[in-house]
Amino acid sequence: MLVADDSPVFLEAAVAVVEATPGFEVAATCRSEARAVELAGELRPDLALLDESMSGPDAAVAVAAVSPETYVILVSADPRPFDGTSPLVNKGELSPGKLTQLWGQRPTRGDGRAPTGQT
Numbered sequence: 001m002l003v004a005d006d007s008p009v010f011l012e013a014a015v016a017v018v019e020a021t022p023g024f025e026v027a028a029t030c031r032s033e034a035r036a037v038e039l040a041g042e043l044r045p046d047l048a049l050l051d052e053s054m055s056g057p058d059a060a061v062a063v064a065a066v067s068p069e070t071y072v073i074l075v076s077a078d079p080r081p082f083d084g085t086s087p088l089v090n091k092g093e094l095s096p097g098k099l100t101q102l103w104g105q106r107p108t109r110g111d112g113r114a115p116t117g118q119t
Helices: 008-019 033-043 057-066 096-104
Strands: 002-004 028-030 047-051 071-076 088-090
Touching: 002 008, 002 033, 008 047, 008 096, 028 033, 033 047, 033 057, 047 057, 057 071, 071 096
Parallel strands: 002 028, 002 047, 047 071, 071 088
Antiparallel strands: none
């Protein structure tokens, strides 16, 4: 999994949540959208947890452009309605259970099977 957030405090907290979630592991972290897109293209992670305030849904679109198989979850400190294609989670609600729930809700591939792996 790729975790990107411009706040070092939340980045550390998000990594702790991922590490506490069975079946998940952090492959890389970063603190900017540009680096997140670069890492997504290099690592092609199954899952990316991105800070929505870095650039909003544009970050999810940019990651999808370089790694279409990556499922993106956006996190935000500003709880509000969101119409993007990626789920948006309040940072205060991020937990192992929430991460597992969102992973289970990811779209399936064209052949009807879910993507494999959770890294």
